[in-house]
Amino acid sequence: MELCIISVACCLFVVILAAVKLYELSIKRPFVSNVKLDGKTVIVTGANTGLGFWTALDLASRGARVILACRNLQKAEDARKKILKELQSNCDVIVRHLDLSSMKSVRQFVRETFEQESRLDILINNAAVSGIPKTITEEGLEYSYATNYIGPFHLTNLLLDLLKNSAPSRIVNLTSVMNTFGHLNCDDLQAKGHYDPFSAYKNTKLMNVLFTKELARRLEGTGVTTSCVHPGLAATDIFRSLRIANIVGPLISLFFKTAKDGAQTTIYCALSEEMQDAKGEYMSDSQVYDKTVWINKDAYDEGLCKKLWETTEAILESIES
Numbered sequence: 001m002e003l004c005i006i007s008v009a010c011c012l013f014v015v016i017l018a019a020v021k022l023y024e025l026s027i028k029r030p031f032v033s034n035v036k037l038d039g040k041t042v043i044v045t046g047a048n049t050g051l052g053f054w055t056a057l058d059l060a061s062r063g064a065r066v067i068l069a070c071r072n073l074q075k076a077e078d079a080r081k082k083i084l085k086e087l088q089s090n091c092d093v094i095v096r097h098l099d100l101s102s103m104k105s106v107r108q109f110v111r112e113t114f115e116q117e118s119r120l121d122i123l124i125n126n127a128a129v130s131g132i133p134k135t136i137t138e139e140g141l142e143y144s145y146a147t148n149y150i151g152p153f154h155l156t157n158l159l160l161d162l163l164k165n166s167a168p169s170r171i172v173n174l175t176s177v178m179n180t181f182g183h184l185n186c187d188d189l190q191a192k193g194h195y196d197p198f199s200a201y202k203n204t205k206l207m208n209v210l211f212t213k214e215l216a217r218r219l220e221g222t223g224v225t226t227s228c229v230h231p232g233l234a235a236t237d238i239f240r241s242l243r244i245a246n247i248v249g250p251l252i253s254l255f256f257k258t259a260k261d262g263a264q265t266t267i268y269c270a271l272s273e274e275m276q277d278a279k280g281e282y283m284s285d286s287q288v289y290d291k292t293v294w295i296n297k298d299a300y301d302e303g304l305c306k307k308l309w310e311t312t313e314a315i316l317e318s319i320e321s
């Protein structure tokens with residue numbers, strides 16, 4: 001009986017994965033455009049692997065100066081060499097250290113960026129972790145919440161002057177369809193009281209959406225625009241912390257889209273003419289996904305977006321003081 005239930009569950013799982021694959025194939029939309037980025041500067045966080053790597057490669061191939069903002073310098077250097085090889089050294093790609101879980105590292109990264117760059121045209125907040133057990137950093141932040149939301153919030157705000165001076169410029173924030181199932185508690189933003197790894201991912205991905213909506217309102221009239229992206233289900237390392245990663249990994253690479261395909265909506269938001277006046281749209285498959293079932297209704301609560309913003313500012317102030 002037990003064996004029968006397990007077999008049915010496995011079959012169901014494979015059927016769901018096959019459906020995902022069919023869906024991904026049916027809506028596959030590579031971003032085809034000859035937009036050039038000569039003279040432009042781009043930052044991609046978490047660019048050493050997965051979607052970030054393919055985003056960085058595409059933008060570098062268009063002539064941009066691309067900064068790979070990564071926590072592991074060795075991995076970042078390897079990625080840089082791969083991009084140089086792919087583009088036959090015909091590109092300007094540099095590595096700069098950034099650990100988004102540490103606000104000290106974020107500020108150091110920004111200091112170096114202001115010292116070494118005269119402009120910033122595109123910021124891609126791509127890096128994230130998932131499935132990490134509760135970990136409190138030296139600064140008293142919870143690691144997943146810091147990496148996926150508080151760090152990108154801090155980074156973006158500190159880079160705003162450079163983005164404004166380079167306008168028109170764009171900010172693209174990676175979220176996930178999992179935002180739909182997230183829950184926001186501004187009284188315990190980092191779920192220190194009641195942490196679980198899966199909720200941390202959903203909740204931070206919801207914060208990415210609310211952050212984008214509020215950021216868009218605050219940026220009105222500055223020439224800096226923003227949008228957020230669910231990239232679809234792509235075979236990357238994002239599930240590396242799952243206990244069943246060894247089983248899930250091979251299945252994922254069979255059924256999910258490739259990381260290169262997964263990067264297409266990000267690239268679309270960064271470059272397309274249609275997105276030049278973006279106002280915080282939630283995008284997937286290079287289309288607006290607002291008002292679908294795949295966005296949490298909290299995204300439309302302007303008061304909540306503002307409260308999240310102010311709560312995050314208060315957390316950052318408490319670290320600095």
Ligand SMILES: NC(=O)c1ccc[n+]([C@@H]2O[C@H](COP(=O)([O-])OP(=O)(O)OC[C@H]3O[C@@H](n4cnc5c(N)ncnc54)[C@H](OP(=O)(O)O)[C@@H]3O)[C@@H](O)[C@H]2O)c1
Pocket residue numbers: 045046047048049050051052069070071072075098099100101102125126127128129147174175176177230231232233234235236237238239262
């Ligand atoms: N893949 C999917 O199916 C999927 C679906 C929905 C949304 N997304 C979103 O897409 C984005 C990219 O994910 P991915 O699938 O490409 O994941 P990935 O392959 O795991 O890449 C994540 C990147 O983030 C970096 N990173 C992690 N913690 C960091 C920190 N503290 N500071 C700086 N960088 C850090 C990683 O660096 P290391 O290599 O050093 O760990 C890596 O470069 C994420 O925001 C994710 O939530 C992905």
